[in-house]
Structure formats: structure tokens, C-alpha cells
Amino acid sequence: MMNSQPYAMPQLNGTEIHVWHLNLAVTPVDQDALWSTLDPSERNRCSQFRSDIHKQRFIATQGTLRILLSSYLGLAPHMLRFERGEHGKPRLAGTGPDRGLVFNVSHSGDRALFAVGLEMALGVDIEIRRPLMHIEGLVDRCFAPSERDRWQSLPPSKRLPAFFDVWTYKEAFIKAVGRGLGLGLSRCVLSSDEIPRWEEIPESCGNPGDWLLRNLNLGEDVSAALCARAPDIHWQLNDAGRFLR
Ligand SMILES: CC(C)(COP(=O)(O)OP(=O)(O)OC[C@H]1O[C@@H](n2cnc3c(N)ncnc32)[C@H](O)[C@@H]1OP(=O)(O)O)[C@@H](O)C(=O)NCCC(=O)NCCS
Numbered sequence: 001m002m003n004s005q006p007y008a009m010p011q012l013n014g015t016e017i018h019v020w021h022l023n024l025a026v027t028p029v030d031q032d033a034l035w036s037t038l039d040p041s042e043r044n045r046c047s048q049f050r051s052d053i054h055k056q057r058f059i060a061t062q063g064t065l066r067i068l069l070s071s072y073l074g075l076a077p078h079m080l081r082f083e084r085g086e087h088g089k090p091r092l093a094g095t096g097p098d099r100g101l102v103f104n105v106s107h108s109g110d111r112a113l114f115a116v117g118l119e120m121a122l123g124v125d126i127e128i129r130r131p132l133m134h135i136e137g138l139v140d141r142c143f144a145p146s147e148r149d150r151w152q153s154l155p156p157s158k159r160l161p162a163f164f165d166v167w168t169y170k171e172a173f174i175k176a177v178g179r180g181l182g183l184g185l186s187r188c189v190l191s192s193d194e195i196p197r198w199e200e201i202p203e204s205c206g207n208p209g210d211w212l213l214r215n216l217n218l219g220e221d222v223s224a225a226l227c228a229r230a231p232d233i234h235w236q237l238n239d240a241g242r243f244l245r
Pocket residue numbers: 087088089090104105106107108123124125126171174175176177178179180181182
């Protein structure tokens with residue numbers, strides 16, 4: 001059941017990022033309450049999904065995003081307005097008191113991830129690890145040669161999790177930059193360190209050392225990463241389900 005008491009407003013300052021994860025299998029009661037927060041364009045988008053499960057997951061993701069952001073801003077969830085950047089990155093429309101709040105969203109299967117920060121480039125990516133038919137082709141296209149060599153030297157049982165870990169690091173980065181896949185996944189090159197950092201990124205994105213990159217360790221079946229142009233920032237991971245209970 002959705003929290004009828006307003007949840008204590010999370011406090012965010014410029015030295016931290018809040019990451020929230022959510023299991024999208026919400027109750028029908030929550031589903032109705034989340035639907036009520038959506039605007040006409042979101043309801044229209046929802047109606048275009050063919051399967052009920054995709055509709056439900058969209059409502060859960062978008063409704064929770066609204067509740068989450070509104071709790072930082074002290075506004076009702078339905079009052080938020082979104083717009084998209086040139087390459088589709090959503091942001092709060094600058095018509096209200098957005099307090100410099102920035103966010104990014106990712107979803108895969110029944111899981112979603114939200115990152116919230118203040119006035120910085122940030123991105124998240126989550127992928128449920130699942131067998132992929134053309135994994136070698138993806139590695140050829142999206143990994144740099146050094147990353148491909150490391151991946152190929154792994155025992156077969158470790159290749160799938162390693163593929164998704166690298167993939168989510170790269171996607172979190174391109175989502176932070178906001179320019180989409182056109183940025184070129186293979187031009188973003190990870191170091192071989194146990195906790196990877198960027199060895200090389202497109203020149204237009206600044207220095208590799210400008211960026212924080214973290215694996216979010218959400219469990220055996222999932223790869224998830226956070227990337228932000230704020231190398232020394234603190235971050236914390238919480239369950240967004242608490243906004244619904
Ligand atoms: C953004 C993108 C990386 C999404 O990756 P994904 O792993 O499939 O999906 P995720 O669940 O992680 O992220 C989707 C969310 O990212 C956000 N998003 C959309 N475009 C974004 C962008 N350019 N930058 C950052 N975030 C973006 C949205 O919140 C989106 O949610 P929605 O689909 O419900 O609107 C990918 O779709 C993309 O690059 N889009 C831009 C268009 C583009 O360049 N196309 C080229 C195709 S070769």
C-alpha cells in the first residue's frame with residue numbers, strides 16, 4: 001500500500017548522489033496510486049505498450065520517479081514537468097523550483113534504478129544478466145581491443161557476468177553524458193583495475209579522471225553501474241520501495 005503519510009523529505013547536498021533501486025512488481029493498489037501521478041503524455045505512452053506487464057512496469061517506474069523527485073522538492077508528484085534533451089535524456093522542465101535536481105533512470109526486466117544528484121552529469125544502468133545469442137558480435141562492436149582481449153581470456157562461466165558489468169559501465173557513462181549510443185561505446189575504454197576507472201573517453205567528455213564510476217553490486221543476477229562527472233562524490237544506495245509501503 002502506498003505510503004499515505006508524506007515520507008520524510010530526503011536531504012541532498014552537492015557532495016552526494018542518492019541511488020534508488022526498485023522491484024517493479026508492485027501491488028495493484030500501488031499501481032493505481034502510481035497511475036494517478038502520471039500526466040497525459042505518460043498515460044498515452046503507457047497505452048502504446050502491447051503487453052500488460054510492460055504497461056505495469058512503465059507505470060511503476062515513472063510513478064515512482066515522480067514520487068521520488070517530488071519528495072526532494074516538496075511538491076505533489078503530479079506537479080512535476082519533464083522535458084527531454086537533444087538526444088532524449090529526460091530532465092525536470094525548468095518551470096518550477098527544481099533546486100538544481102538532476103536524475104537518471106534505468107530499467108531491465110522487473111528492476112529499476114534511479115540516481116538523483118545536484119547540478120552534475122550523472123547516469124545509471126541496470127541489466128538483468130541473461131543469455132545473449134550474439135554476445136561475441138556485441139563484444140566486437142562495443143568493446144575496445146584491450147577490453148575484448150581481457151574478456152576473451154576469461155573462463156566461459158565468467159564471460160556473461162563480465163560482459164554485462166562492462167556494458168553497464170559504458171551505458172551509465174553515455175547516459176551521464178546524455179548523447180546516446182552515438183557517442184561510441186568502444187571509444188569509452190575501461191582500465192583493468194579491480195575497481196575500474198576510465199582509461200580513455202571521447203575528448204569532448206573531458207578527462208577520464210573527472211568521472212566517478214561504480215559497480216552497484218545489486219546481486220548475482222544483475223549488473224548495475226553509476227557514473228557521474230564528480231570524481232570525489234559520496235553515494236548511497238537505498239530501496240525506493242519504502243516510498244510505496
Ligand atoms: C539512452 C539509452 C542508452 C538507453 O539505454 P537502455 O539500456 O536501452 O535503457 P535504460 O533502461 O538503461 O534507460 C532508459 C532510460 O534512460 C533515459 N534516457 C533516454 N535517453 C537518454 C539519453 N540520451 N541519455 C541519458 N538517459 C536517457 C530515459 O529515462 C529512459 O527511460 P524511458 O525509456 O522509460 O524513457 C539508449 O536508448 C540511447 O542511446 N538512446 C538515445 C538515442 C540514440 O542515440 N539512438 C542511437 C541508436 S544506435
